[in-house]
Amino acid sequence: MPTSTRFMAQKQYRMTQQKSSIELTRRAIDAAVTTARRLGLRVEQPLLLHDASNALVHLRPAPVVARVATTTAMSRQGGAEHLAREIAIASRLARAGAPVVPPSGDVDPGPHTEDGLALSFWELAERLPGPPSPAAAGRALRECHEALADAALELPRLEALHEAERVLDMPGAAEIHPAEDMTMLRDGLASMLQELSALPLRPVHGDSHLANVMHAKNGTLWFDWEDAFAGPVEWDLGVLLGQARIFGADETPQRAALRAYGPIDEDTLDLMVEARALQTAAWAALVVSHRPHRRPMLERNLEWLRARRRSSRRPAP
Numbered sequence: 001m002p003t004s005t006r007f008m009a010q011k012q013y014r015m016t017q018q019k020s021s022i023e024l025t026r027r028a029i030d031a032a033v034t035t036a037r038r039l040g041l042r043v044e045q046p047l048l049l050h051d052a053s054n055a056l057v058h059l060r061p062a063p064v065v066a067r068v069a070t071t072t073a074m075s076r077q078g079g080a081e082h083l084a085r086e087i088a089i090a091s092r093l094a095r096a097g098a099p100v101v102p103p104s105g106d107v108d109p110g111p112h113t114e115d116g117l118a119l120s121f122w123e124l125a126e127r128l129p130g131p132p133s134p135a136a137a138g139r140a141l142r143e144c145h146e147a148l149a150d151a152a153l154e155l156p157r158l159e160a161l162h163e164a165e166r167v168l169d170m171p172g173a174a175e176i177h178p179a180e181d182m183t184m185l186r187d188g189l190a191s192m193l194q195e196l197s198a199l200p201l202r203p204v205h206g207d208s209h210l211a212n213v214m215h216a217k218n219g220t221l222w223f224d225w226e227d228a229f230a231g232p233v234e235w236d237l238g239v240l241l242g243q244a245r246i247f248g249a250d251e252t253p254q255r256a257a258l259r260a261y262g263p264i265d266e267d268t269l270d271l272m273v274e275a276r277a278l279q280t281a282a283w284a285a286l287v288v289s290h291r292p293h294r295r296p297m298l299e300r301n302l303e304w305l306r307a308r309r310r311s312s313r314r315p316a317p
Helices: 003-038 071-075 080-095 134-148 159-168 179-196 234-247 252-261 266-290 292-310
Strands: 043-051 054-061 064-069 112-114 117-123 202-204 213-216 219-222 229-231
Touching (some): 003 043, 003 064, 003 112, 080 117, 134 202, 134 219, 134 234, 179 292, 234 252
Antiparallel strands (some): 054 064, 064 117, 213 219
16 A cells, blocks of 8 residues: 555545544543433532543533443443442442542432443542642552452452453554564553462552542542452552553652552562553553544554563563
8 A cells, every 4th residue: 555545544534533533522421411401400500520540520510421431331231230340339439538539419329320321429629729639649549549448349449450361352453563572561451460379468449649639638549449449559559650651751750659558569569560560551452442542552552562572571761
């Protein structure tokens, strides 16, 4: 195929995917508003707060935020089961006084389904200016872990890695990942599952990076518990550090959070960063297919894993 023709085909593909993503976001907002009104909530000016793996919609003037499964639904049979799990865990933590954003008390939190989209409703937390203190985030995460330590919750074992394997089996994954990278990811996930299975497993947040904790009027609050599973508690610490380590960013905020969390085994932490890198690289098959502008992040993730593989688990530069 001539270069000019290939360029035009790639441009057309990106435009088509962008249009599809915009349409999905519109459906998510409409689904949130329709469901809320059906349940008796007054909604006048819905405001899109966030649009990535899920859409978050403030249902103004009500102090309620809708969480609508969008990209995540593609690998989760719609996502309702994960949302139900999130509601159960956040409700338990809120009752225990742990620092979390609770499900809505103004309307049935769900999960609900509208226009084929699963959604849930959450209390609107009043954000304060600026990001949360990393140290406060680390202490709050430990509080959540302690509140869940003895919880009788039926959570899937090592679900983050099992789901990553399923994503690689989805149609289109091979179009995103070249064969050599696909083999690296499959082998890495299989090996990591075996290694992590030998560690003590307990409820963990699953996606505990610093964008999932907020500086609110009533404290430093963790949210977005839909990825919770039974895993090593260090998984959450690896996620906390992972993004900075994998993408070569300044680790100062993450290290401050880890120090505040408490003692950590550095070797186990290093292993969890690798596990997180495998998970996010696999998930990129979904993300990049709908948001092509995210491909540079995928390439950096894969570069880190390739370097890690060459160095026999010595941290990549």
